[in-house]
Amino acid sequence: MKLLPQEMAPVTPQMQALTDRYLSPHINALTDALRALRHAVDAQLKPAMPEYFGKPYPIGRCEPIARVALNLLPETMRSATDPGMVALRDFLLAGGEIRSIWGILRGRYFQNALQIGALYVDVGNDTVDPKKPQIEILPLAESGMESVRDxxxxxxxxxxxxxxxxxxxxxxxxxxxxxxxxxxxxxxxxxxxxxxxxxxxxxxxxxxxxxxxxxxxxxxxxxxxxxxxxxxxxxxxxxxxxxxxxxxxxxxxxxxxxxxxxxxxxxxxxxxxxxxxxxx
Known part of the structure; x- marks a missing residue:
């Protein structure tokens, strides 16, 4: 069955192998690279979205943060020299896939995130609790993310x-x-x-x-x-x-x-x- 927009894609053996080869050995570097990307996202969004129903940015802004991060990635990767972005670029050039996903996280709340191969990547991990790290990367199977059934x-x-x-x-x-x-x-x-x-x-x-x-x-x-x-x-x-x-x-x-x-x-x-x- 054709995937719905923002539906999580099944992790195929090919996608798992590409993740294991290009991304898993560089998780720390990828986290650092995405943290730098998030800084660019915040510079764009925070002045335009200073609060959400009385709560300061980034509370409640997981959707625009994920969307803008995904939009900024191609140009960021094109000129990248840091190990994290280089690893992500190599992953995509080898046939890896990245997609925006939306669903229910850990049975508690709606969540916008990215699926990069076999990884769950949240570039707005602090949008519910600002004390949390901005970036969270987990194997998709361990993330607790599920699609809305009905x-x-x-x-x-x-x-x-x-x-x-x-x-x-x-x-x-x-x-x-x-x-x-x-x-x-x-x-x-x-x-x-x-x-x-x-x-x-x-x-x-x-x-x-x-x-x-x-x-x-x-x-x-x-x-x-x-x-x-x-x-x-x-x-x-x-x-x-x-x-x-x-x-x-x-x-x-x-x-x-x-x-x-x-x-x-x-x-x-x-x-x-x-x-x-x-x-x-």
């Missing part, structure tokens, strides 16, 4: 990690096939969840059946949560009421499946633009 799995981690109730998205029915969850963490706006490439692709992969089952079985948000989201959402996206919104959300899944929208990236991108129009 919407219920995602909802359980969201509830515990963000300390929030999780509801069915009966407020914005047209987004429900892709974003069937609603959360309202303390001191944060209510929002449809999760607008990341992996979860959107996961909902599309089964033709929105899991999303439809969630929307049918879970409660609507209480009025105060719904109203807070309604106030931030363009009127044309809203359902007149939660009762009607439930019916419309279920119908949106059924209709999208019948119209093969799970294969339609233009439709998917239009829904993402609708999500981005919400004033979160």
């Amino acid at each position: 919407i219920a799995h995602c909802a359980a981690i969201a509830a515990s990690y963000w300390e929030t109730e999780v509801y069915a998205n009966h407020v914005i029915p047209s987004l429900a096939p892709l974003l069937p969850l609603l959360t309202a963490p303390p001191n944060q706006p209510a929002a449809p969840q999760l607008a990341c490439d992996y979860m959107i692709a996961l909902s599309m992969r089964d033709g929105f059946r899991d999303a439809e089952a969630w929307l049918a079985s879970r409660p609507s948000p209480p009025d105060h949560v719904a109203e807070r989201l309604r106030a931030a959402t363009p009127a044309h996206l809203l359902s007149p009421s939660l009762a009607l919104g439930r019916e419309q959300a279920l119908a949106a899944c059924t209709t999208a499946r019948a119209q093969n929208r799970h294969l339609d990236m233009a439709w998917r991108d239009a829904r993402v633009r609708d999500y981005l129009s919400i004033r979160l």
